[in-house]
Amino acid sequence: MKLSFLFFGNKPDEKWVLARQMGITKAIVKLAPELTGELPPWDFKSLEKSVKTYQENGFEVIGFEGDQFDMDRIKLGLEGREQDLEKYRQMLLNMGKLGIKLLCYNFMATGWFRTAKNVQERAGALVSGFSMKDAEQLPLTKYGHISAEKIWKNYAYFLEQVLPAAEKAGVKMALHPDDPPVPILLGIGRIFINAEATRKALSLVDSPSHGVTFCQGTYTTMGEDVKQLITEFGEQGKIFFVHIRDVEGNAEDFRETFHDNGPTDMVEMFKAYKGINFDGPVRSDHVPTMAGETNQQHGYEMKGNLFGIGYMKGIMEALAIKEN
Numbered sequence: 001m002k003l004s005f006l007f008f009g010n011k012p013d014e015k016w017v018l019a020r021q022m023g024i025t026k027a028i029v030k031l032a033p034e035l036t037g038e039l040p041p042w043d044f045k046s047l048e049k050s051v052k053t054y055q056e057n058g059f060e061v062i063g064f065e066g067d068q069f070d071m072d073r074i075k076l077g078l079e080g081r082e083q084d085l086e087k088y089r090q091m092l093l094n095m096g097k098l099g100i101k102l103l104c105y106n107f108m109a110t111g112w113f114r115t116a117k118n119v120q121e122r123a124g125a126l127v128s129g130f131s132m133k134d135a136e137q138l139p140l141t142k143y144g145h146i147s148a149e150k151i152w153k154n155y156a157y158f159l160e161q162v163l164p165a166a167e168k169a170g171v172k173m174a175l176h177p178d179d180p181p182v183p184i185l186l187g188i189g190r191i192f193i194n195a196e197a198t199r200k201a202l203s204l205v206d207s208p209s210h211g212v213t214f215c216q217g218t219y220t221t222m223g224e225d226v227k228q229l230i231t232e233f234g235e236q237g238k239i240f241f242v243h244i245r246d247v248e249g250n251a252e253d254f255r256e257t258f259h260d261n262g263p264t265d266m267v268e269m270f271k272a273y274k275g276i277n278f279d280g281p282v283r284s285d286h287v288p289t290m291a292g293e294t295n296q297q298h299g300y301e302m303k304g305n306l307f308g309i310g311y312m313k314g315i316m317e318a319l320a321i322k323e324n
């Protein structure tokens with residue numbers, strides 16, 4: 001397994017130092033313009049500059065995660081999507097040129113979404129939560145109602161348009177499921193809400209560049225048999241990236257937990273990754289905000305990561321899972 005860390009933007013800060021101090025050298029990055037103040041990575045120079053900054057600070061950029069520029073027109077099938085798809089293909093080719101082989105993407109029009117950001121976990125640590133009842137009280141987005149059928153069509157078109165470029169660039173595109181996995185949110189259909197939908201996505205195109213981000217927490221929220229899915233997708237060689245976190249509850253009503261304080265038997269999950277000889281990147285996903293932290297970037301404060309990553313490293317060592 002490759003232990004990695006998700007960085008937002010391209011400016012070195014304390015998180016970069018702490019990641020290195022934990023022994024992490026593989027960076028997954030989000031380089032959207034609102035984070036960097038620069039052009040998105042469809043611009044080669046801008047990407048090259050960011051990669052160099054990471055190198056100078058001891059990191060190899062091995063992947064991207066999240067929307068690197070506004071993806072609404074692509075996801076919602078709006079006027080202008082052809083220009084955006086062209087930029088997306090350019091971004092893939094740039095990644096290939098710089099040896100960045102992983103792209104964790106999602107097809108959530110409303111992004112990963114929570115109705116609460118300060119739910120109490122152990123000893124007052126703060127986690128995020130979701131309640132469908134609360135979400136139903138919220139206004140629609142400016143796009144109004146859009147059906148899940150329409151999103152499926154847009155997704156199929158997206159794959160057809162970008163996968164050839166991903167193959168050419170040698171980039172693995174790893175689909176992140178919808179978090180929360182509910183069929184509709186703020187009036188817009190959500191499609192990757194259970195394992196069946198992931199199977200359908202995988203069946204749309206047969207390509208070595210088409211696979212999944214196995215976001216354990218989201219599959220747990222779905223109520224799926226997570227261990228069985230690791231084996232099923234893993235044996236097909238379709239797990240390109242793994243996210244580790246845990247949740248209490250179900251898709252309509254849940255809250256996050258510390259890595260060691262949820263219903264999942266993490267040791268069993270790591271045994272399953274070992275069983276499929278998973279040697280790709282893994283990262284600690286959302287973590288609780290701990291004492292002394294601001295909760296400004298909920299899920300991504302640092303003390304919870306120090307705990308979560310240490311916890312993951314301990315399991316890996318106990319199971320003799322090699323870091324590569």
Ligand SMILES: O=C(O)C(=O)C[C@H](O)[C@H](O)CO
Nearest residue numbers: 065066112179215218243285
């Ligand atoms: O919602 C989840 O489970 C995620 O891991 C989503 C990530 O937080 C998102 O990609 C970060 O930009």
